[in-house]
Amino acid sequence: MTSLSEFLQVAPVAPDVLAPSLWLIIALPLLGAFICGVFGKMLGRANVHLIACSTVGGAFVLSVLTFWATSSMDLESRRLLSFFVNPFGQDRDYVRYALAYDYGTWFSAGDFRVNFGLMVDHLSGILLLVITGVGFLIHLYSTSYMEHDPAYARFFAYLNLFVAAMLVLVMADNLVLLFVGWEGVGMASYLLIGFWYEDPAKAWAGRKAFVTNRIGDFAFLIATFLMVLTVGAFTRQADERDFTSVGTSSERYASALSDKGPVTFLGLQKMAEALPDGGPGQVNLSTVINAGPLEGYTFGGVMTAALLLFLLGAAGKSAQLPLYVWLPDAMAGPTPVSALIHAATMVTAGVYLFSRMSALLVLSPTAMATVAIIGALTSLLAALIAFAQDDIKKVLAYSTVSQLGIMFMGVGMGIFWAAVLHLVTHAFFKACLFLGAGSVMHGNGDETDIKKLGGLRREMKWTWGTFFVATLAITGIVPLSGFFSKDAIFHGVHHNHLAGLPWVSSVVYYLGLLIAACTAFYMTRVYLLTFEGPRSKEARVAHAHESAWQMTLPLVVLAILSVVSSIYAWPLLKASSDGRPQPVFENFLSPVFSAMNRVVATGKTVELDTSVPAMGDYVFAWLVAVSGGALAGFLYLKFFPSRAGQPVPAFARAVRRAAQNKFYVDELYELVIIRPVKFTAFILFRVVDALLIDTVAVRGTAWVTARVGSALRYVQSGDAQAYAAVMALALVGGVAYALIQVLQ
């Protein structure tokens, strides 16, 4: 046991050797995208598969090494070797379990500077593993799934491009570089959703996703600029006393800003740590900014505004309430894309962003409450819509929206580690579900309507088994991972309290229980209709066939992962502070969230309860999940089959139709936003563009010039006497003017 832990503590590649090579993790998939995209047609199918899979596989190996190196210890001195040249605090921050490398200035303008810095700590490390690991499995799956598609090289190029962009997002050590990845995944997602662009509906879905994401990205940008201004205001106003509590000095902070730029996460974190500690005369959240563009606003107010804008940005990417509509439509893309992008990686970017900026988020209870409530409402709405969807991928898409809402609830109520854990376990079981759905479609002639499937249990054994495990995981059945990660969130949500907003906690908690029961219901429904019962008479093919090993192997791996990852939620370790039992994952992420904990301890904006759920909590949560599943089981196995042929009551049909049509949210958006915008655009086009600019300004100028020219043509006769006459007239005029002047 000791030798194993020592083996795990000594990385095969020393951290200081590895750190300058962090860029390789991003460069490998990017290279793959380039080769597949440019030379794909020449290379042939097998080579494209080889390149696409091996670049992501290589990135996975590098990620494992990097991840390993973040905890690398010197066995003699028991100190961490992984280093973080950290100008904001101590020189080498041994406590942070992070590997970072700064490749120098990316761009700078005036005193604003952005560095190209990469950082891997335990949070981004675990995401690296998920992205490259699950990404590799999905690449492998795609080699079989996209076998018959003529544009497979383009597909793999896009997929590699996506992986590269997502890695940039996760490894960036500042907001601007993160935004590059943020936009990159949006673009790759657009390309992949509209992959089958010959079909207008699919191309439209891609465009919808793109536009919806742009709205969020715009908010993200504004929030970033607000942050830059706030950091500037803070450096001007803060004095030595503000920094004493955070282990740095104002000179050091200022020099670090000029060295690394204002948007580095570490710099923001140091500012967040300095803000709540408000002695007399010190800068704190209620201090008014005294100069600059933000003059007159308090630090706390600006922070809340920026965080709410970040929430809008995250809502775009993570499909939360006002902007969730793109995700279900995104299922138009190939199924591996749905699994990789719209279940496992990109949509979790919002959760990642808030976890990365947790120290800032806990400064503002208002923003936290908004995040939690948005999450809960999204989750509930999506779960209700999922009840009535018949397309297997649509159900899974709404379930993704719903699960993301649960993660946002966790983030909003300050239980960050559980949100990240749920992110990871959700990546496993939802990817497994999506890939399983793809396998079902593959074996049934691309049939997606669950009413026309059924009875696949005997015909697709591997798909059935893995889908069953993943369904149990997402439903929340002991001892699968979904149970523990979801209930860790619910437990935290129940026991954490926001300062000044005590009601949020209980509201969100009870909504959460409802959501858990709903999740169990619709997931059981999908499972039963697809795999149990007799084979539907409307099925496209008489007998489904099991998919190739390239497709079943990822399914099996993901199913195993979605079982074993539950161990991370178990309270097996002891907290270093007080020795109470602590879940493995909380312990593991504690260096990342230590700043957040310090801010909470001094700021008192949120009351964190770090206890672990007791047996009673677990039993209650389990009962809730089982009741939902049991209800679905009763309805779809007993009740509905027995009533087959009888007319359905009118109200039930109305409810079902409303849910099926997504409660007309798209239509509402169409009416309230899209139509007025289109109308305004039409008016602007007709009046301003076509009339004022095109007709009056552009063509009008040419017209006037031409007319004046043709009129003046008659004047230029070449007749010297006519010219002389004009000169004489001018002379007469001049003389007359002179006379008038003289006479007056």
Add this chain to the structure above:
Amino acid sequence: MVPIPYYLLLAAALFCMGMFGVMVRRNALVVFMCVELMLNAANLTFLAFARMHGDVIGHVSAFFVIAVAASEAAIGLAIVIAVFRSRGSVLVEDLRTMKH
């Protein structure tokens, strides 16, 4: 001695006659002669003012005008002869090649 206004009126009359000639006569040679007439009107005003002020600036100006007019007449005559050789006409309306 005749008062200055008379001289000036005479000069103005000469100038107007010259200008009228420039504008209405078709023969280029006559037009040149009319230009001379206008120049002489100017000379007359110069001399009248010189006489009035009792200095020599007006006289000097008149000499300059005569010199310039002589050289201009020489060049103008040369141009008119060249045009006549190439076109067989000295009428002003025919000489509209400047238009192009």
